[in-house]
Amino acid sequence: MSTEEVLPPAGRGRAQDPAGNRRAVLDAARRLFAARGYEAATLREIAVEAGVTAGSVLAYFGSKDGLFRAVVGGGTGIAVDIVGAAADGPAHLPRALAEAYLQRWDHTPAEHPWVALIRSAVTHAPSAERLRAILDDQVTVPLAALLTGVPDARERIAVVRSVLFGVVMERYLFAHEPARSVPSEVFAPYFAEALSAALDRAHAPAADAVDHILAEWRSESPGLDVSASAVFGRLHRCSVLYRASVSRIVEEHGINLAAFDVLTGLRRAGAPYRRTVGEIAESALVSPSGVTQRADRLERAGLIVRERIDQDRRIVHLRLTESGLDLVDRVANAHFPRENELLGEMEPGERAALARLLGTLEKSLSAAGAE
Structure with a gap:
């Protein structure tokens, strides 16, 4: 990790507006990367220009490279x-x-x-x-x-x-x-x-x-x-194409698929959009430690909060903030229509039949000890 990735805060950010902060960081990074180039533009300068802390920049984008990739998008890529x-x-x-x-x-x-x-x-x-x-x-x-x-x-x-x-x-x-x-x-x-x-x-x-x-x-x-x-060769190929498609939609909103899994797990719970780490892990098919790592970054970005409820203070719950709810709804409104587009060549009956067959495959894998 470069020294720039562990800079101390550059000043107080607009903590109450994480979505606005991310947009401000992207705008500032776009200007400074263009004017000074990737190497010369520093995270501290970008943070100051955006009016946030350097820690917030890292919370939103993970690293300077992550920020740059978010800024440039798919300019040279195969969308x-x-x-x-x-x-x-x-x-x-x-x-x-x-x-x-x-x-x-x-x-x-x-x-x-x-x-x-x-x-x-x-x-x-x-x-x-x-x-x-x-x-x-x-x-x-x-x-x-x-x-x-x-x-x-x-x-x-x-x-x-x-x-x-x-x-x-x-x-x-x-x-x-x-x-x-x-x-x-x-x-x-x-x-x-x-x-x-x-x-x-x-x-x-x-x-x-x-x-x-x-x-x-x-x-x-x-x-x-x-x-x-x-079977498995085509499943793998479909998985690669699917992830390439949906990842781009999610990343355009400043998060990745792993973070989206956590946010949607909370969103599906309904108001007050709260679940335990274990419940999220089960719904997202990842380990509790994996959920915790994702939650750390989402909390720093102001998209979720950790809280304990009166019934059992030992259990930590994750809950969507207003900014998190707004973000997950915006991503979902782009994500799910795209999934339907990806199945556009299949008739409704074919989709239903495939879903049933995949369910049977999942049972077969579980019975064979693949979990």
Whole structure:
């Protein structure tokens, strides 16, 4: 941990308005990262600019890197809507990716922190490493999920990253001609064609990646029964795609999925939105110690409080604050519609049948001692 992550408080924050404090921190960080770059802008300066304590900044975002990722969002990444485009047929992916990138960068101001980071990465090794890590997270991970089972997925991902980042550098950062002045609607199909060169031949195996993996096992070990992997392989792939989708929605509100699990566990309890750590652990399928760690951060952010009730002062309850209730409702109003969108290709009867089958699978796993 850097020394900057354990700075003493820079001053009193607006403790009664955690949501407003987070917005103020994001606004201040956006300005200072853009003006001074990632390395030069300090958490103390950001806290002072936002009118909060340095400890509050860490409580909201965990670290300077966490704050920067929240500020820049998915500027160079493959957003969940792009991942979803693959469900419409693999041929849609290159065009959807090209159009989304152009749309995003056409509306990215020159003073955006992304621009500052990319420019500094050219000559500053730590900035280059930070950029690489973000690209791994926002580009490589979702592409790897889409190309599961493709033998040369690594090489294809390398080409896609190079094309995407090359367009950003040539068209937007350096503003070289003729790339700079070609209208986006004209540029898009050529951009998509370049991406297709890396993705097209991968479409067939990517669309049935699990079958591809099973076929390889059957070829190499004919006597080995790998039929169960037809289920678990697809469950894993669905889990990767699902988490990539919903994580982005949750993180746009300054929290992560782990924190959202705790907040929704309290929200479902109904007024006064209070449960014990053990009750939350059971509903969120995590250990009590895991809930405690999440609760520590949520309490520092002003989203929950710990309290003891008169009936048994030994038992600690977690309770949503007004800010926590407001936040979880705002996230839920975006989260659950997105889940329905993700199942948009399934009929209601298919959804119900799948839910029943997954329930049967859960019982089978429990009976086999998987818990």
